Amino acid sequence: AAKTGSLYPNSGRMIVEAQSRGFDNALALDMNGNVAETASSNIFMVKDGVVMTPIANGTFLAGITRSRVLTLLRGAGFDVREVTLTAADFANADEIFTSGNYSKIAPVNRFEDRSLQEGPVARKALELYMDWARSTKGEDV
Template identity: 75%
Template sequence: MAVDTSARTPTFTYVDGDWFSGNPPLIGPASHAMWLGSTVFDGARWFDGIAPDLDLHCERVNRSAVNMGLKPVVEAKEIERLAWEGIGKFDGRTAIYIKPMYWAEHGQMGSVVAADPDSTRFALCLFEAPMHTAKPSSLTVSPFRRPSPETAMTEAKTGSLYPNSGRMIIEARSRGFDNALVRDMNGNVVETASSNVFMVKDGVVYTPAANRTFLAGITRARIIGLLRHAGFDVREATLSVEDFMNADEIFQTGNYSKVVPVTRLDDAQFQEGPVTRKALDLYMDWAKSSHGTDG
């Protein structure tokens, strides 16, 4: 296989039984994934010798494959083992993003639009990506919405959903903000363009109730559990933009940066508050005490 080594950061990819450095060409112009978007992926993190919830991310990519009509051809435990094998190829000085993925090579006979599950391929890509945990972020309410399950593949972590997120971020940045606060088709806040979102009011922690229009993430669930165990009142609820504008604190959670404080929402200013700091401390304490430094 000819290998394109133009990856932006040190990168290793496992595919068809071998590891390749750089950015190997995997999808051709006739591939179903190229022109009809049949891709799913997941993302885990390695940093400081640990990979929190790696097993759950490996399990979720296989569920996404099934929901997309693909065939998960690698067991979750094997994906996890391969991830640790790949981690060993790096120098250990920079955090790593761990990205298992599936895609279809062909469409079904008689209906090329539908992916042929028997043509499913698998790859595991790892690349260096520094953490931006606790770096303050600004949000603006996006004019764009999250689709409902009747209109998009919202129950899979599929690449086809992300152009919508991309335009949300581009539009937000054009107005001087880092990210966007996003609503569903009913006008309720569900997440940001790239992460889950929480708010704090009078000591109570709120996060949008999972309503199948957004990815209720693994890190989101972990933060909810840790805060509740620490004695916080955490409620999943239907929330409006006005609720967030009147909050005492806002923070984002996600695999990529874990916990990120929000210091601005449109014209409203916020401080990084004690609950946000506690959420990050609880997460890091849990991660470092619950996970070893190898697979």
């Protein structure tokens, strides 16, 4: 599957720019200036106990791992919402993590000049995902 919209061709350039600034990755914005994903994965944030991820609007690949994380967290009782998010929302997040086929669930430990710790939601999401993966014996992971 290929990423849709104009974000995919820019992913490599985004990573290079992020690395030149001392980061591993960067937020990708859609044509309206809202957060869509990172240069290489889907993105989640937590604020006041609510888990949020950008609403799938056709400008980015809403990945299989993202979908699985949404299902698992909702099933575990988390308040999970697909919403329009801005970079300012992420700047004020209590917790940020990514999801993708390669890394599965990965905490974000720095956003601009702010250090972040791996939070309980990212830890639980990874635990739920790995339990699910083991239960399916690697099928559809």
